[in-house]
Amino acid sequence: MSIKVEVSRLFIKILFGLQYNIKFTYTDFDKKRKDPFFLISNHSSLHDPLYVAMNIKKYPYPVTSNILYTNKLMKFGLNKIIKSIPKRKGQSDIQTIRYMLQAFNKDKNSIMIFPEGNSSFFGEQTPTDYMSTAKIVKKISHDLVVAKIDGGYFANPRWGKKRRRPKFYVHFYTLFTKAEIDDMKLEDLSLKIEEALKYNDYEWNKEAKVKYRSLNKAIGMEQYVYVCPKCKNIQTLYTKGNDIYCNQCGHLAHYNHHHMLEGLNFDNMIDWDIMQKKVLNSQPSDRVYQSNGKFYSIDLNKGSRKYIGKVNAYLNNEQLVFTNKYIQKPFELKDIIGLVLTQKNILSFDYKKESYMIKIKDPMLFLDTIKLHKGDI
DSSP: OOHHHHHHHHHHHHHHHHHOEEEEEEESOOTTOOSOOEEEEOOOSTTHHHHTTTTOSSOOEEEEETTGGGSHHHHHIIIIISOOEEEOTTSOOHHHHHHHHHHHHTSOOOEEEOTTOSOOSSSBOOOOOHHHHHHHHHHHOOOEEEEEEESHHHHSOTTSOOOSSOEEEEEEEEEEOHHHHHHSOHHHHHHHHHHHHOOBHHHHHHHHOOOOOOSOTTTTGGGTOOBOTTTOOBSOEEEETTEEEETTTEEEEEEOTTSOEESSSOOSHHHHHHHHHHHHHTSOTTOOEEEEEEEEEEETTTTEEEEEEEEEEEEOSSEEEEEOSSOEEEEEGGGEEEEEEETTTEEEEEETTEEEEEEESSHHHHHHHHHHHTTOO
């Protein structure tokens, strides 16, 4: 392993050691092992790929979203400091599998993937097709190791600010050996992977009772929840400190020390999301939603992005339209493919052989509404 990789990993260890209180534990897994293995993990926060493998002696290549390569700083880090494998979220990629096979067969290096693709929106696993992961694991045929994260969502929720040196846990264990994988049916392997990666930080912390210190626990959550649970109005929510408010109803809820919601008939964002999707589904089909953001065209082959400008965004049951005084860019919903929400608030998608992204104020509302009109939820 190169000196620059070791220096970078040391920096990450120091940085995360100061910012987080991470408890690593191991069962039937040697963190100093040199032979390659396949590492999978649940994806509770955006920073999982940085800290999950920081204690493993031989750093596994992470499979990362190729959207990150359009950011110059991230591109430098992923290409020059560590070796990583690009993957387009939401789409199969034969080239990605080739890179993975090369890592095992030629470089004799381990691979680290997060089968969910997206880090958690609301505190539990993101629904995904684990069969695709099972097929790769079966084809590569190496020991399958799990890194199970508990409390990572509360430590640094995707939509919010990091808590003050929060405690969470990462437990490593061997799920299956190479020999066991070779003897397993693909369907059974897929089910076992899904079972191993299931998590719910709300249920976990009812037992663990970990306290998360922050004066800003609620800040940012209005990016991901958009329906008031009392009046059922959309885009009326705002946050201050550890509290959530509605423009119509006033104070709604408070986050306590254990990151549970108080003041509503549910105590977690998982149930909030279930409720809001039902309300969204009951809205008139011709309703128009408005937001704003920064609009980019992206070239995934070159790993570059071009800033087009600040835009107002309008969404109805047929079109997504970005507009300002210089442009009016309509997108027919039926022709939008590969729509994903990356990082905190970036919607990216393909449209007629071109790729775009927008850093938008209301990412979850627009994501859910487009999926609803396309029949995906």
